[in-house]
Every structure is written in C-alpha cells, then in structure tokens.
Amino acid sequence: MLLAIAVGTAVSCTPSSDADPAPARPMSAVKPARTFSDAAYAKHIAALRTRLASKQLGHLAIRIEDPFVVIGDGSEEDLAGSAQTVRWAADRLEQAFFTHRPTQILDVFLFTRAASYEHGVRALTGSSPTTPYGFYSRHHRGLFMNIATGGGTLVHEIVHPYVEADFPEAPPWLNEGLGSLFEQSSERGGHIIGLTNWRLAGLQETIAEGAVPSFEQLTALDVDAFYGRGSGTHYAAARYLLYYLQEKGLLRDFYREFRAARAKDPTGYATLAKILGERDMPAFQARWQTYVTKLRFP
Numbered sequence: 001m002l003l004a005i006a007v008g009t010a011v012s013c014t015p016s017s018d019a020d021p022a023p024a025r026p027m028s029a030v031k032p033a034r035t036f037s038d039a040a041y042a043k044h045i046a047a048l049r050t051r052l053a054s055k056q057l058g059h060l061a062i063r064i065e066d067p068f069v070v071i072g073d074g075s076e077e078d079l080a081g082s083a084q085t086v087r088w089a090a091d092r093l094e095q096a097f098f099t100h101r102p103t104q105i106l107d108v109f110l111f112t113r114a115a116s117y118e119h120g121v122r123a124l125t126g127s128s129p130t131t132p133y134g135f136y137s138r139h140h141r142g143l144f145m146n147i148a149t150g151g152g153t154l155v156h157e158i159v160h161p162y163v164e165a166d167f168p169e170a171p172p173w174l175n176e177g178l179g180s181l182f183e184q185s186s187e188r189g190g191h192i193i194g195l196t197n198w199r200l201a202g203l204q205e206t207i208a209e210g211a212v213p214s215f216e217q218l219t220a221l222d223v224d225a226f227y228g229r230g231s232g233t234h235y236a237a238a239r240y241l242l243y244y245l246q247e248k249g250l251l252r253d254f255y256r257e258f259r260a261a262r263a264k265d266p267t268g269y270a271t272l273a274k275i276l277g278e279r280d281m282p283a284f285q286a287r288w289q290t291y292v293t294k295l296r297f298p
C-alpha cells in the first residue's frame, strides 16, 4: 500500500510536560498481535462511551487500531480511511524506529469539521485547541485531530507518543524533527519516508539570510527555547537535517545509536557527528545548507 500523506499548512504541537508515563513495554522481535488484551479494550471503550455520552457529543464511530482506539464523528467510511492512515503510520514507524509502544491505550479523536473539532476538544479537555490542525496530549491520553486539514498532522502526532515510549527524554529537535518529517510521507521499498513539504520554502529563506542556528545550538535547545522564538525555523531545520540523514541512508542507524548513547550524549550532537563521520560540523552544515537550497517542493 502506498499512501501519500500531506498537510498544506502549519502544524503546531502541544509538548506534553505532564507527569512521567509508566515505563514503556519492550516489544519482542516478532511483532505481538496486540499490545493490549480484548478485555482491556472492552473496558476502555465502555468507559469511553460513558464519557462521550456525558459530553453530549452525539454519535461517534469507534474502532481499534492497536495500540490506539480511533473515534470519529464522520461516516464509517471516513473513519475507515483515517484508521488506515493510523494503521499504516504505526506499523511503518515501528518497523523503522520504535521498539517500545505507548504504555496505555490512547484515543485518536478524528473530527471532520473545524467546528466539531473545536467543540469536541473543549468538551473532552476543558480547553479550546491552540492549533487548528491537531495535537497530542499525554495528559488527556489522546490525539485530537481536525482531520479536514489532512492526514499529515495525524502522522506527525502519532510519532510523539511513540517517541515518548521509546526514547525517554528525547530532545525536542528529535521529537519534532521526526514528527514533522513524516507529516508528508510515503513509502520506498516498504519503508516509510518523509518527502519535501511546505516547511522547505521558509527554511530556504532563513538559510539565505544566514539565520539558521548551528546544529550544535539546535540540538541543545530545551523545550522552552525550541517552542519559543524562532520555532518555525527550529522545526524546519530539524526536519531537513533528519531528511538529509534519511536520504543518505543514515536515519534509522542515527536514531538507534542516539537512543543507545543518550545518557552520555543527551543532545545527539556527538552521535550526529559520529554517524556522519564529520570532524568539522560547521563545514558539514554549510554543505547541508547548499543541499537544502537545491531541494524542491512540490
């Protein structure tokens, strides 16, 4: 199956900074049939139906796409189509990167209209959404999507609970770099790949202005700095750094090596230099900038 997932405009996320999750469960080399038991899903869905009824959200279709429960306010066909995106993204991301799955059943709410998204998020979380596209909330144990804006945001947000489970304390550049890489994605040789997307033009302008932070600075940004001033450049630079690694066939090895080395290399900068075989990272960054300048979207 080949899916081209696209999102046309800005994606923003809610970084989750709530209480630490339970330890993630490792997966065996052979993919287990299901992360959670039938009984666990039945209990979860029964509680979910009670909660939805109390919020007077009307009829919502529900289906299981392990380790998620997908809930939609559109037709059964709408939900089946979006659930296919959830299944595809989860399977391909696990295959490529993740050896741990989310430790709790997560709800994926798919609202088919901006108004129902706004209303649904307010009813379910008590707050209005801060992004028109969709977000992941660890605290509310779910993804909340305005699916009318496309499936790209959905794939982006699916990355976050996996990173949370698989790479504790992942720096924001890695978490958002991976999320945004796959917000426009396809397959190559059975593997998920990110494609160029709308973030390219802004990054090329920032490169032309000489205003992209060094990779040493980018990788060292904490949550406040990454999501603060210049966040658009941070997302884009992280995305196209990982895109470069992907195109050189280095991304999966980089992810695994960084995860293994995270205690002594919490930013990933040393692992990045190692996997690139680079002693002169400023010279590498200059070459990367030339590479990015030549990329095209669409």
Ligand SMILES: [Zn+2]
Pocket: 012, 013, 014, 156, 157, 160, 175, 176, 179, 180
């Ligand atoms: Zn994100």
